[in-house]
Amino acid sequence: MKLYSTLSRQLEELPPPPGPIRMYFCGPTVYQRAHIGNARPFALGMWLRAWLRQRGYDATLVHNITDINDKIYDAAPGASAELAAQATQWYLEDTADLGLGMPDGLPKATDSVLSIVGFIEKLVDAGRAYEAGGDVYFSVMTDPGYGRLSRQKVENMEPEEASALKRAPQDFALWKATKPGEDTAWDSPWGKGRPGWHIECSVMAEDAFGPVFEIHGGGLDLVFPHHENELAQSLALGHDFARIWMHNGLLMRGGEKMSKSLGNDMTIRGVVDAWGREVALMLLLSGQWRKPLDFNEATLEQARAQLETFRNVFRSPSEPVGDWAAFEAALDDDFNTPEALAILHGWRDHDLLRRAFAVFGLESIADPDEAPPELVALAGQRQQARAAKDFAEADRLRDEIEAAGWRVRDVDAGFQLVPK
Ligand SMILES: [Zn+2]
Secondary structure, eight states: OEEEETTTTEEEEOOOTTOOEEEEEOOOBOSSSOBGGGHHHHHHHHHHHHHHHHTTOOEEEEEOBBOSSHHHHHHSTTOHHHHHHHHHHHHHHHHHTTTSOOOSBOOBGGGOHHHHHHHHHHHHHTTSEEEETTEEEEOGGGOTTTTTTTTOOGGGOOOSSOOTTOSSTTOEEEEEEOOTTOOOOBOOTTOSEEEOHHHHHHHHHHHHHOSEEEEEEEEGGGIIIIIHHHHHHHHHTTOOEEEEEEEEOOEEETTEEOOGGGTOOOBHHHHHHHHOHHHHHHHHHTSOTTSOEEOSHHHHHHHHHHHHHHHHHHHSOOOSOOOHHHHHHHHHBTOOHHHHHHHHTTOOOHHHHHHHHHHTTOGGGGSOOOOOHHHHHHHHHHHHHHHTTOHHHHHHHHHHHHHTTEEEEEETTEEEEEEO
8 A cells, every 4th residue: 555755755655554544633722613624634544544554554543632732722722721622622523523543642731741841851951952041942953864754945934933042043842831821731851831832743653653653644734834743842851753755735715724713614523514424525525535525515515426436236136246446546545535536426236335334434334324214204104005006096196195295206115205
């Protein structure tokens, strides 16, 4: 199986099964109901884990919760811990409702502070980081390869935040001294404070998997500075860290990146409530994971139509048409889900289709449609009328059922009701 890696800018072959394949996908910063954009890396990680297991791999997925961050302090001055706890709960509920199961580990930054402090101490001892005014910064000039992931030259990089305490503008904070208004703080050798965002993920990933693992994932907007810095921190301690870096394309709305600041926000909760989880998942599957994906009413409507096409196959008799090897080849080639869906559109074998949709948490497509009980009763009366050769009455009952939006089909076992 091959996957594209941002680090090498090429397709990378996975080791043969059983691996292991250990995956760390960056999770949300919890300060509001999660944006639908957060559903893409979540679903990608869960689908990839399911596929790898299907292929005989020992696959594990760890997905972190960033519950210490400037955004949380800004969103709830004086009550950031309460907001983070509430928003973590929302995220777990909303992603559970996608029906894909849950990752093997969901570490929180707040549970990892002791490890984070230990990691920063090692960086300071190794001369790769320095304390200044209660903050600790990573020294970018000690890393000649810095910029290896985002392929930027240090002098062209946009510094994250200006500070007179930094030796070089591109240095980034590993530890931040407590500022007025911040209601959470932890003890450290440098005084009270809290970790920077990037070091949280280096430590949570290594706490889960050790100093080297197979896949690191996250949105394309995390390549720089977040992942560049995670990689620099871990390499600085001689740890290889992730071998393959997967960055999913962003969700767009009308060609623009969806974000809170642009005012075109959609939450996972809102989309699942309004459209159902199957439509949301079908839309995510319809795009290659590396490419941007238009997520709006029109594309949701197309996904709904696509689901209906698949449902119709399950409403028709099963035929032995389907080629598992072709499906496998599409997913093994950089996890090409749109290609896999195109292949599934040609299948008529219900058992095979059910097995394929199970990889994507969509086996519910195969569930028979449930008609309202009064229509089931009418269809039963129609069947009796037919048996009694009262075809006028049978036709009248069929018209009544059709007027209610359902079609009655005669099958060996009696009848079947399907939506029109
Ligand atoms: Zn991260």
